[in-house]
Amino acid sequence: MISPLAYIHPEAKIGENVEIGPFVFIDKNVEIGDNNTIMPNATILYGSRIGNGNTIFPGAVIGAIPQDLKFHGEDTTAEIGDNNTIRENVTINRGTAAKGRTVVGSNNLLMEGVHVAHDALVGNGCIIGNSTKMAGEIIIDDNAIISAAVLMHQFCRVGGYVMIQGGSRFSKDIPPYIIAGREPIAYAGINIVGLRRRGFSNELIENIHNTYRIIYQSGMNVTDALAEVRKEVPMSPEIEYIISFIENSQRGIIR
Structure with a gap:
């Protein structure tokens, strides 16, 4: 289940029934639960905490230090829950002194090229489309659907059960249960379907x-x-x- 071509730091904690492909890098101070699949060339860095039943695709990087010049090496974490699908080249940075951790909940799908910045909080049951970029300290409530290539300004919050049109960009909050779209982004009705x-x-x-x-x-x-x-x-x-x-x-x- 663990390729001899993977590097796993001796201090990393790996659960049961974990499949780790070739050229995976797992750093020290990493904890990975049971029944995870980590595909080739994924990178799990210092401070990562991964639950159970996740699938992490090639090229994903979890736990890299924040892209924030105020970060000075604080001991922070990037925490991922259970049963998430994290597709190719997703990046999830760990937290800063502001909140201390970045959190992705459970049962989410993060499509190719998604970026989750420092101290972000992504809830449960969300779908995040290809190349969507989330800035620092954002919040996404449960069961939100964010389409591809969306740009989300720092400190913004997205309510639960929303649908956000692909290619949107916004710097204000999007309240729950609605469709947000057009250019500039605006209320476009409730998410009836x-x-x-x-x-x-x-x-x-x-x-x-x-x-x-x-x-x-x-x-x-x-x-x-x-x-x-x-x-x-x-x-x-x-x-x-x-x-x-x-x-x-x-x-x-x-x-």
């Missing part, structure tokens, strides 16, 4: 639609629109999530 596939009821989808109709089409400012949502839309965890997301946005939301 995605929500139905995830089992959202027609009533809940309608409530989400009415929430965003008030936020984006009423002509009110954001504060007044959220107050109107509280009056007009039946509350549920999903509607509360939208309100909380927008109220706590540090960069403001796309319009």
Whole structure:
């Protein structure tokens, strides 16, 4: 299961049933769980923490130091959960003193050439398209779909269950359950197909639609629109999530 042409530092911790191909490099201070497949020419560097059942394709680099001039060798980590597919040439940098770790959750697909920068937090069940680049300290909530060649500014947050059009670039937050697209990027409706596939009821989808109709089409400012949502839309965890997301946005939301 482990090629004799791979290099594994003697201090690295490797779990059971791990397949490691030729020319893989695994550094010291690395922990890899069970049932992982690490294909040829992948590089797992200092501070990497990899869970169980992941598949890492050739050319991926996990745990490289941050591309941040404020980094001065702090002891930080790049943490990956379970059952992720990390395709060719994906790069996941470890954290800085800001947060101490970069995290990719579980059950994600990171397609070829994706970059996850320092201190980023990617949730669970996300699909990230080819060559999408995420800057430092971004947050992506669960079940987001980000298409190919998207550029995400540092400190931005993407809400859960969104669909972002390929080739988009943005420097503001994208609230949950919506489609974001066009140029410049803007609200383009709610992600009806995605929500139905995830089992959202027609009533809940309608409530989400009415929430965003008030936020984006009423002509009110954001504060007044959220107050109107509280009056007009039946509350549920999903509607509360939208309100909380927008109220706590540090960069403001796309319009």
